[in-house]
Amino acid sequence: MRTMFRPVLLAGALAIAGALMTTTSLMAQEKVLRIGMTAADIPRTHGQPDQGFEGNRFTGIPMYDGLVNWDLSKTDGPSVIIPGLALSWEVDATDKNKWVFKLRPGVKFHDGSAFNAAAVVWNVQKVLDQNAAHFDQSQVGVTVSRMPNLLSARAIDDLTVELTTRNPDSFLPINLTNLFMASPAHWQKLLGEVPASVTDPKARAAAAWTAFAGTPSGTGPFRGVRLVPRERFEMVANKEYWDTARRPKVDRVVLLPLPEANARTAALLSGQVDWIEAPAPDAVAQITSRGFKMYTNAQPHVWPWQFSFREGSPFVDRRVRHAANLCINRDELKTLLSGLMEVPRGTYPPGHPWWGNPTFEIKYDLATARRLMTEAGYSAQRPVNVKVLTSASGSGQMQPIVMNEWLQQALKECFFNVELEVAEWNAVFNNWREGAGSPGSRGANATNVTFSAMDPFFGMMRFVTRQANPPASNNWGFFNFDEFDQLAATARSTFDDAGRDRALAALHKRIVEEAPFLWVAHDVGPRAMSARVTGVVQPRSWFIDITTMDIRPGS
Amino acid sequence: MLIYLGKRLVYTIPIVIGVSIVCFALVHIAPGDPLVSVLPPDASEQLKQQMMKAYGFDRPYYEQFLLWCWRAIQGDLGTSIATGRAVASEVMRAVRNTLLLAVVATFIGFFFGLLFGFVAGYFRNSAIDKIASILSVIGVSVPHYWLGMVLVIIFSAQLNWLPPTGAGPGGSAEWRPDWAHFRHLILPAVTMSVIPMGIVARTIRALVADILSQDFVPALRAKGLSELGIFGHVVKNAAPTALAVMGLQLGYLLGGSILIETVFSWPGTGFLLNAAIFQRDLPLLQGTILVLALFFVLLNLIVDVVQTAIDPRIQRS
Numbered sequence: 001m002r003t004m005f006r007p008v009l010l011a012g013a014l015a016i017a018g019a020l021m022t023t024t025s026l027m028a029q030e031k032v033l034r035i036g037m038t039a040a041d042i043p044r045t046h047g048q049p050d051q052g053f054e055g056n057r058f059t060g061i062p063m064y065d066g067l068v069n070w071d072l073s074k075t076d077g078p079s080v081i082i083p084g085l086a087l088s089w090e091v092d093a094t095d096k097n098k099w100v101f102k103l104r105p106g107v108k109f110h111d112g113s114a115f116n117a118a119a120v121v122w123n124v125q126k127v128l129d130q131n132a133a134h135f136d137q138s139q140v141g142v143t144v145s146r147m148p149n150l151l152s153a154r155a156i157d158d159l160t161v162e163l164t165t166r167n168p169d170s171f172l173p174i175n176l177t178n179l180f181m182a183s184p185a186h187w188q189k190l191l192g193e194v195p196a197s198v199t200d201p202k203a204r205a206a207a208a209w210t211a212f213a214g215t216p217s218g219t220g221p222f223r224g225v226r227l228v229p230r231e232r233f234e235m236v237a238n239k240e241y242w243d244t245a246r247r248p249k250v251d252r253v254v255l256l257p258l259p260e261a262n263a264r265t266a267a268l269l270s271g272q273v274d275w276i277e278a279p280a281p282d283a284v285a286q287i288t289s290r291g292f293k294m295y296t297n298a299q300p301h302v303w304p305w306q307f308s309f310r311e312g313s314p315f316v317d318r319r320v321r322h323a324a325n326l327c328i329n330r331d332e333l334k335t336l337l338s339g340l341m342e343v344p345r346g347t348y349p350p351g352h353p354w355w356g357n358p359t360f361e362i363k364y365d366l367a368t369a370r371r372l373m374t375e376a377g378y379s380a381q382r383p384v385n386v387k388v389l390t391s392a393s394g395s396g397q398m399q400p401i402v403m404n405e406w407l408q409q410a411l412k413e414c415f416f417n418v419e420l421e422v423a424e425w426n427a428v429f430n431n432w433r434e435g436a437g438s439p440g441s442r443g444a445n446a447t448n449v450t451f452s453a454m455d456p457f458f459g460m461m462r463f464v465t466r467q468a469n470p471p472a473s474n475n476w477g478f479f480n481f482d483e484f485d486q487l488a489a490t491a492r493s494t495f496d497d498a499g500r501d502r503a504l505a506a507l508h509k510r511i512v513e514e515a516p517f518l519w520v521a522h523d524v525g526p527r528a529m530s531a532r533v534t535g536v537v538q539p540r541s542w543f544i545d546i547t548t549m550d551i552r553p554g555s
Numbered sequence: 556m557l558i559y560l561g562k563r564l565v566y567t568i569p570i571v572i573g574v575s576i577v578c579f580a581l582v583h584i585a586p587g588d589p590l591v592s593v594l595p596p597d598a599s600e601q602l603k604q605q606m607m608k609a610y611g612f613d614r615p616y617y618e619q620f621l622l623w624c625w626r627a628i629q630g631d632l633g634t635s636i637a638t639g640r641a642v643a644s645e646v647m648r649a650v651r652n653t654l655l656l657a658v659v660a661t662f663i664g665f666f667f668g669l670l671f672g673f674v675a676g677y678f679r680n681s682a683i684d685k686i687a688s689i690l691s692v693i694g695v696s697v698p699h700y701w702l703g704m705v706l707v708i709i710f711s712a713q714l715n716w717l718p719p720t721g722a723g724p725g726g727s728a729e730w731r732p733d734w735a736h737f738r739h740l741i742l743p744a745v746t747m748s749v750i751p752m753g754i755v756a757r758t759i760r761a762l763v764a765d766i767l768s769q770d771f772v773p774a775l776r777a778k779g780l781s782e783l784g785i786f787g788h789v790v791k792n793a794a795p796t797a798l799a800v801m802g803l804q805l806g807y808l809l810g811g812s813i814l815i816e817t818v819f820s821w822p823g824t825g826f827l828l829n830a831a832i833f834q835r836d837l838p839l840l841q842g843t844i845l846v847l848a849l850f851f852v853l854l855n856l857i858v859d860v861v862q863t864a865i866d867p868r869i870q871r872s
């Protein structure tokens with residue numbers, strides 16, 4: 001009995017050992033990068049992500065390309081646009097509403113179909129042509145608002161496409177970074193698989209888009225393979241990616257929505273994920289002491305007070321605006337935020353093509369600030385009362401209460417008596433489009449809504465032109481001057497890249513000099529990663545390129 | 556009994572109508588833009604109007620409400636604005652996950668609640684009573700999200716024994732009753748069980764103490780009944796009240812906990828509600844609240860019926 005049992009036992013042990021070795025070896029072979037996002041849900045995966053720029057970062061750029069892409073390869077310079085699926089582009093010499101884009105040959109979608117001019121037209125139609133079969137209302141908002149002037153597209157030949165705008169607009173190539181190219185052939189195939197019982201064409205199209213989100217097909221370096229709504233999304237490397245320099249080094253990326261900062265931090269510390277976005281600031285010391293790496297870099301993000309220029313606002317006086325900008329020691333605030341901010345010199349930093357070298361320097365100069373306030377008629381005995389509208393939380397707001405209370409204290413040194421009006425985030429946000437003086441502004445002289453400055457319209461124009469006065473856009477304070485309208489118009493109608501950048505730099509120079517904002521901080525996009533993750537390049541951008549990253553084997 | 560059941564079913568109709576009106580009104584009264592998840596703040600007014608029309612938010616409230624009710628009766632809770640997915644499928648997936656969590660938390664909470672309650676009530680004013688009472692008071696008083704964070708710090712971040720987030724290594728879609736998945740359940744379930752444990756323990760203790768002080772207990776003793784037999788009578792007398800309390804607690808647990816599910820990123824109804832609130836996803840918010848409210852109504856109905864079956868005095872009254 002004993003002798004019979006022994007070989008069976010041995011064979012069983014060998015089989016188990018073999019199975020274990022095979023499994024272990026397979027696991028060791030696959031390099032998986034697990035990411036804890038701040039979003040509460042997987043950003044939409046069909047090509048036009050929601051969830052703000054975090055969506056573009058994780059389910060846009062990795063799986064799709066635009067005609068124009070962002071250069072995310074540098075840490076020490078501004079992130080600028082580069083050719084993506086278009087090799088080159090130029091505006092029509094006679095009709096500045098028309099642009100011709102030459103497309104990259106030989107690019108294929110993940111489903112194997114060819115990328116060409118017809119695909120570009122189809123992707124423009126998906127958000128702009130309400131009569132197109134594949135028009136998807138749910139993609140319109142997040143896309144069209146970021147390319148407000150694009151009207152239509154027309155294929156000239158297989159690799160040339162003409163885009164038409166409403167008005168001459170030199171920002172179109174920048175705007176096009178937000179239009180990702182999804183596969184028309186794959187969508188058509190999925191449409192064919194919608195049950196015949198669904199007869200309404202709109203319902204069929206919606207069903208095809210829902211299916212598309214589960215099995216996305218773009219041209220990007222990663223291919224989406226598995227979606228568990230609200231829980232995880234998996235992408236695998238596209239080994240055939242057209243840009244050989246950006247072929248992924250990791251095999252699989254897993255995205256997990258972890259909206260709570262402490263939960264994200266715990267997930268990193270316990271080894272459940274390899275990378276978390278925006279760790280809790282007070283956990284940074286613990287994270288680094290446990291051998292994890294923090295990555296930060298100045299983002300095109302502005303944390304400001306946007307001043308009111310309505311009658312009665314003390315900020316109508318330029319000396320008061322300058323004094324506020326000179327009165328605060330931003331390095332002190334940086335210490336308070338555990339180093340998780342960058343000290344601003346304007347909306348754009350020196351070295352950026354749109355910097356413009358302003359004559360007014362944003363720095364800490366208490367003596368000058370006090371002198372300016374005295375000249376404006378204020379003193380310790382006669383302080384100026386200002387009310388600031390802010391929120392207790394909100395997207396991009398960093399730590400609004402802590403930061404505003406710090407500002408309140410700091411500005412006391414310069415005879416500002418600051419009253420903070422804290423409202424619900426949506427209410428503050430909506431008031432941004434209602435303007436100072438509206439009932440929702442609650443009598444505030446400044447509002448505290450942070451913004452992205454990736455694009456010149458969203459970074460500058462919408463705050464300083466009459467066209468952008470509420471309710472049209474976000475010139476909340478009604479900063480209205482002919483000079484600025486003219487500078488903005490010049491930038492928008494200058495079509496050579498260098499000339500457009502010069503015009504934008506001239507605009508930025510004047511914005512800093514006139515100081516319609518109190519520039520307080522730039523966010524630095526903090527992310528913490530396991531030391532096993534290598535090749536991380538954190539650019540000065542809201543985005544990051546996952547293809548440069550590798551992961552060392554380990555527990 | 557059938558007449559009683561029929562009456563109770565009829566009573567639920569106005570409750571359900573009231574619940575649906577409150578659901579609809581609450582989410583529309585709250586400030587904010589219903590299109591915030593699909594329309595960035597910098598969108599033009601023209602685009603905003605186009606989207607409002609496309610999603611039907613330009614219609615009068617009563618029209619929106621009636622349309623929503625009509626679809627809900629047919630099982631269609633609409634489509635999530637943010638994700639484009641059917642609300643019914645989103646809610647059902649979340650309900651399944653919350654149910655899993657609630658059942659485990661219920662088991663832990665009720666087991667320890669009943670244990671502490673009976674022991675403390677039976678041995679009142681003894682050291683065991685004091686220890687059990689302290690534990691139940693802590694259970695009721697401690698903020699459970701704080702407890703969740705502390706458990707995560709100890710068992711995940713420091714000891715690395717249990718995962719702090721998620722419903723399993725492959726997500727809830729692949730949930731299986733094995734250790735790899737069960738370990739994801741432990742921390743949220745323990746955290747969730749603390750409040751019902753405390754409430755059940757305190758209620759049962761008071762109840763048992765009250766029953767033991769009634770005249771029939773010395774009478775039973777005088778007739779020579781064993782302590783176990785007397786305990787059986789105490790349990791029988793305590794059962795209707797205990798059931799009512801446990802039913803309500805189960806209702807709360809099935810409703811999910813926004814805080815606990817957010818702390819542990821557990822993909823249940825609380826997590827869904829949290830996302831819906833922050834994204835101002837009105838169809839999702841309305842659908843989730845409605846389903847949860849109906850759960851509560853249904854659970855109360857079941858508890859009432861079971862209570863009546865156990866204690867005929869309720870039916871008579």
